[in-house]
Amino acid sequence: IIHPSVAKQVDADSNVGSSGSIFCDPIINDVGNAKMRKDFRKKHLPSDSKLIFFDVGRNTPFLERIATCLLNVEGIHLLVRSNLRVRSIIDHPKTIQISGLNFGKAMMVCDSAVLYPDHFSVHTAFYLKKPILSVVKEEGVMKFLREEMGKEGLLILYLNSEEDENSIPIAIERFTSEEVQQQLIERMSEIEVQSGTNKLCEFLMQYH
Numbered sequence: 001i002i003h004p005s006v007a008k009q010v011d012a013d014s015n016v017g018s019s020g021s022i023f024c025d026p027i028i029n030d031v032g033n034a035k036m037r038k039d040f041r042k043k044h045l046p047s048d049s050k051l052i053f054f055d056v057g058r059n060t061p062f063l064e065r066i067a068t069c070l071l072n073v074e075g076i077h078l079l080v081r082s083n084l085r086v087r088s089i090i091d092h093p094k095t096i097q098i099s100g101l102n103f104g105k106a107m108m109v110c111d112s113a114v115l116y117p118d119h120f121s122v123h124t125a126f127y128l129k130k131p132i133l134s135v136v137k138e139e140g141v142m143k144f145l146r147e148e149m150g151k152e153g154l155l156i157l158y159l160n161s162e163e164d165e166n167s168i169p170i171a172i173e174r175f176t177s178e179e180v181q182q183q184l185i186e187r188m189s190e191i192e193v194q195s196g197t198n199k200l201c202e203f204l205m206q207y208h
Helices: 034-044 063-071 103-109 119-128 138-149 165-175 178-188 197-207
Strands: 002-004 022-024 050-055 076-080 095-097 112-115 132-136 157-160
Touching (some): 002 119, 050 063, 050 103, 063 076, 112 119, 157 165
Parallel strands (some): 050 076, 132 157
């Protein structure tokens, strides 16, 4: 059983089984490089635009409302994956659908991300220092930060999926603020995320 983690320590009581457990640094997909980012943005974005990776899952409450609020912000464009089927979002002139980009490269070309905070997506965002607005129940975010990052506080902004949709514009206004974005980047920089992908692959090839 493989447990990619930033801060979580081995816990024999909660990780048991005949297969054994391996704790390793986060598994990060290929994130490309600065040239790839520059070429992508030159091709798809007007200069001085901000690109947000919008990847919250098709069953997210208020999905269309959240995307619409983002697209209504001047200078904001969305990058979405091909599994998104909401026509009002994907047909919008400020929406770009991923073509030929994996998750890591998609995160690299963007300035920030609105996503569901699973381990892989959050590890990648922290590795690249991309501010996050998560769409999840409040306790889910707090639990994740405590267990996975060993932190609390202004590391991830969240939109509580149990609240009324009237809170969405306020959350979007805060998230797209340059000041808040910089605060998030500074706080994220306090956590050094190392990619464990190569080490884990070498270990598996050697012993298995």
